[in-house]
Amino acid sequence: MSRYSAFSLLRGALTGHRHWQPAWRDPEPKSHYDIIIIGGGGHGLATAYYLAKVHGLKNIAVLEKGWIGGGNTGRNTTIVRSNYRLEPLHNLFEFGLKLWHGLSDELNYNVMFSPRGAMFLGHSDADMVKLAERGDAMRCDGIDADLMTRAEVAKLEPLLDMSRDARFPIQGGLIQRRGGTARHDAVAWGYARGADSLGVDIIQECEVTGFVRDGDAVVGVETTRGRIGAGRVGICVAGHSGHVAGLAGLKLPVESQTLQAMVTEGVKPMINSVIMSQSLHCYISQSDKGGVVFGGDPDNWPSYAQRGHPMVMEGAVAQGLALVPALSRLRMVRTWSGVTDMSFDGAPIIGETPVRNLFLNGGWCYGGFKATPASGWTYAHTLATGKPHALNAPFSLDRFERGATIDETGSGPMPNSR
Amino acid sequence: MMLIPCPHCGPRAQSEFIYERTVDSVVPLDAPSQEAMTKLFTRNNPRGVDDEIWRHTYGCRAWMILTRHRVTNEISGCRAIGPEALL
Ligand SMILES: Cc1cc2nc3c(=O)[nH]c(=O)nc-3n(C[C@H](O)[C@H](O)[C@H](O)COP(=O)(O)OP(=O)(O)OC[C@H]3O[C@@H](n4cnc5c(N)ncnc54)[C@H](O)[C@@H]3O)c2cc1C
Numbered sequence: 001m002s003r004y005s006a007f008s009l010l011r012g013a014l015t016g017h018r019h020w021q022p023a024w025r026d027p028e029p030k031s032h033y034d035i036i037i038i039g040g041g042g043h044g045l046a047t048a049y050y051l052a053k054v055h056g057l058k059n060i061a062v063l064e065k066g067w068i069g070g071g072n073t074g075r076n077t078t079i080v081r082s083n084y085r086l087e088p089l090h091n092l093f094e095f096g097l098k099l100w101h102g103l104s105d106e107l108n109y110n111v112m113f114s115p116r117g118a119m120f121l122g123h124s125d126a127d128m129v130k131l132a133e134r135g136d137a138m139r140c141d142g143i144d145a146d147l148m149t150r151a152e153v154a155k156l157e158p159l160l161d162m163s164r165d166a167r168f169p170i171q172g173g174l175i176q177r178r179g180g181t182a183r184h185d186a187v188a189w190g191y192a193r194g195a196d197s198l199g200v201d202i203i204q205e206c207e208v209t210g211f212v213r214d215g216d217a218v219v220g221v222e223t224t225r226g227r228i229g230a231g232r233v234g235i236c237v238a239g240h241s242g243h244v245a246g247l248a249g250l251k252l253p254v255e256s257q258t259l260q261a262m263v264t265e266g267v268k269p270m271i272n273s274v275i276m277s278q279s280l281h282c283y284i285s286q287s288d289k290g291g292v293v294f295g296g297d298p299d300n301w302p303s304y305a306q307r308g309h310p311m312v313m314e315g316a317v318a319q320g321l322a323l324v325p326a327l328s329r330l331r332m333v334r335t336w337s338g339v340t341d342m343s344f345d346g347a348p349i350i351g352e353t354p355v356r357n358l359f360l361n362g363g364w365c366y367g368g369f370k371a372t373p374a375s376g377w378t379y380a381h382t383l384a385t386g387k388p389h390a391l392n393a394p395f396s397l398d399r400f401e402r403g404a405t406i407d408e409t410g411s412g413p414m415p416n417s418r
Numbered sequence: 419m420m421l422i423p424c425p426h427c428g429p430r431a432q433s434e435f436i437y438e439r440t441v442d443s444v445v446p447l448d449a450p451s452q453e454a455m456t457k458l459f460t461r462n463n464p465r466g467v468d469d470e471i472w473r474h475t476y477g478c479r480a481w482m483i484l485t486r487h488r489v490t491n492e493i494s495g496c497r498a499i500g501p502e503a504l505l
């Protein structure tokens with residue numbers, strides 16, 4: 001793999017840019033791999049990268065039914081933050097946030113990570129108490145969080161409706177300045193290029209359709225490109241977790257739902273940070289290209305359709321317009337959606353399953369993009385050693401029957417996440 | 419948006435309805451703990467047809483069971499339910 005650098009650009013300028021090579025190979029599947037990862041999203045590719053890089057494993061494949069990054073990795077609103085209240089969550093996401101800060105260098109690929117600040121709005125006294133409590137919990141673990149006054153919020157985001165009779169009056173906020181956004185496609189491509197250069201086979205258009213069993217163990221997968229043997233198999237398919245685990249006879253604490261997002265035409269900078277409101281459910285940021293990206297609640301009934309319903313979009317747009325009235329002057333240019341695996345406490349599931357040699361990484365709901373590096377790092381540890389990493393141990397599949405759920409919103413056993 | 423054939427009111431816009439939960443997740447009051455656990459915390463979640471409980475909240479307010487395809491959204495059945503459905 002040739003390194004990308006200013007020098008390689010210059011060299012290209014002199015030679016008509018004919019020296020560029022494909023960023024990863026397109027290999028035929030081998031008959032056996034030590035580790036197979038199902039799903040070529042950011043999480044699967046990051047897992048493969050760290051398996052090769054940190055654990056020195058060589059014989060690894062990532063099987064992707066479509067094209068890499070074509071799932072939720074390429075469909076999300078790219079918000080990266082670690083501002084959760086519960087310890088297991090903020091510790092995992094903070095580990096990831098630290099990796100984000102060095103990711104472009106690590107991968108020699110510009111993931112356009114932009115720590116512009118991730119701000120929650122507070123709309124009432126109760127909101128402000130909740131935000132302060134969350135900020136305190138984070139700071140106890142050394143994670144940055146600053147409570148903001150009304151004036152500070154207004155200064156950071158002049159286009160917010162700060163009037164007293166606003167539909168959603170704003171009293172203050174909580175900001176994590178190290179949070180921000182990244183370029184989703186580049187994350188998939190960067191990890192893919194890195195993993196490929198370390199010998200990982202990335203096999204696209206290869207859907208896993210079944211598992212090969214030997215007694216209580218999985219010893220391979222059936223795919224649309226034939227049977228492939230495996231030492232260990234890691235599921236990493238986001239919204240399709242329930243379906244793929246079902247092929248191995250497992251019933252998961254997951255319900256698949258649609259989450260939509262949308263983007264406006266490109267304009268000059270108007271939104272400086274990532275604006276989020278958890279009392280409503282709305283998040284707004286502006287991409288480096290100028291489009292204002294925003295999203296809201298999932299279509300909260302089960303679906304694998306990967307297309308959303310306008311009535312839910314209308315709700316998100318109404319909230320966005322109430323918060324930033326100037327948005328009403330912009331044209332919406334695109335909407336899309338992804339299939340999210342909503343878990344029953346809103347937290348992810350990473351670890352072993354009751355089937356020997358079969359592992360699961362899923363249940364990320366609609367908040368897993370920010371976790372991509374941490375998810376890959378810890379899942380790689382689990383796949384390489386067969387044991388949980390300290391950071392993913394709390395997220396085991398058996399936590400539900402043990403009564404050890406990680407329920408950030410305290411909303412009980414429903415497919416849920418905030 | 420889906421057009422839901424309410425057994426009482428006829429075809430109505432989905433925006434009048436609220437999704438409650440799947441039929442496989444209704445926990446009988448006397449369920450043993452293992453069964454209660456499974457029903458509370460897991461779902462069949464098929465990439466295909468499943469039975470779901472919906473309510474015509476902004477209409478006749480009745481509960482009903484919708485049989486729906488999770489990829490195509492095709493509704494192949496909608497039947498009224500009363501208290502006996504929870505037995
Ligand atoms: C609209 C939207 C907005 C979001 N916004 C945010 C956000 O702002 N911040 C945030 O942190 N998170 C966000 N998320 C969540 C985030 O996108 C996901 O949690 C994360 O990207 C999941 O990554 P992944 O690699 O696990 O999944 P994916 O990228 O979906 O990858 C899974 C892959 O598995 C493949 N696959 C499925 N079945 C099979 C099979 N049988 N065989 C082979 N391959 C298979 C799929 O084709 C897919 O490519 C959002 C999600 C959506 C949909």
Ligand SMILES: [Zn+2]
Binds near residue numbers: 424426477
């Ligand atoms: Zn009705």
